[in-house]
Amino acid sequence: MNAIEVRNLSKSYSQFSVDNISLDIKKGYITGLIGPNGAGKSTLIKMMLGIVRPSAGSIRMLGAEMPSEEIAIKQSVGIVSDDCFYYEHLSLKDMKKVIAPFYTKWNEAKFNRYMEQFELSPMKKIKELSKGMKIKFALAIALSHEAELLIMDEPTSGLDPVFRRELLDLLAEIMQDERNTILFSTHITTDLDRIADYIAFVNRGKLVFNDVKDDVLDRYAIVKGGQDLLDADIRAKFIGLRETSVGFEGLVDDRKQAQELFGSYAILETPSLEDIMYYTAKGGPIYA
């Protein structure tokens, strides 16, 4: 079962484009959408939400077609974004009064509980909020209308480590109900990735992979060794390679092959998602 189905989605701007992306977001799991700045993550999410119109392709969300059934779909979607969609001059209480009537399943008690948990004062004005507090307010709204799909665009960029960890528990709590789905995007691989089941990696407007996180970390490997091990054929096996006068470090996407190739002559390590992102984004040889 898929919560979101994206098919052949494209959008071009003068500077960059989203190029023919097809992607399934699995229901009941957490998917992390990662990629460097300007890779197309936000554009992709904005197209899913009907904020940006795609030039080609289709989107199905929770079994219904976007954008024709957008109003019904949005009842069950919670959105947390880095961009602030709220009226700056309103208080949180007044802003809530504007938003709540749109949702048929608005849960006032839940909202008040989250406001308290996140230490948000209802009398405060939106413009007085810090970036982290805005994210918390968006989260309180998103979690208060019985959404089964939570979409978060760069939720951690304004958050301190303390609340980031709290968020981890909060999201895991939501996932206790296997009907729920979470999609979040981030350009910094943080503790959030720890609980992600799937990782979708977007680079230069293209989808590099969308796979089980544990499998990705099993498949890729960081290889470290001396310069004498490298020749043209070997170099070609690397997705990204950083060579210096004292050795090399590179990323391969076939750990088994690398093991056979290098044996005990090189060190093989499990990469972090950041390693994978860095070497893929840079691509080819890097001379330092």
Add this chain to the structure above:
Amino acid sequence: MNIIISHASEDPIYIQIVNQIRHSILNGEMKAGDSLPSIRQLAKDLQVSVITTKRVYEELEKEKLIDSVVGKGSFVSGANMEFIREQRMKLLEDKMLEVIRESRDLNMSEEDVINHLKLLFEEEQTS
């Protein structure tokens, strides 16, 4: 049952969890019929992905150490008592071997060790 995982370890997270649950079952800390936390609860508690804990339970099911019942959760299996006993015997043998090596260092004869063991048996029974 305690499960402690290390993100700095060489072993993949799921292997670390499998090893620790298996250990708890084999050393008798968890007994046949004891229930395990749900897949999603364990993922939350350890702050790992649901797919990781799902794999853990699948592996333990394959080893016939636990049973999963839809809607009820997972339990330590009673079906594989022989295997569990075998594994526990192996652990015991390892400890005995350690005793033998240690006694050699102390220049104790085989007889000394056996006599000492008998003495300890008696003490254990009277206490």
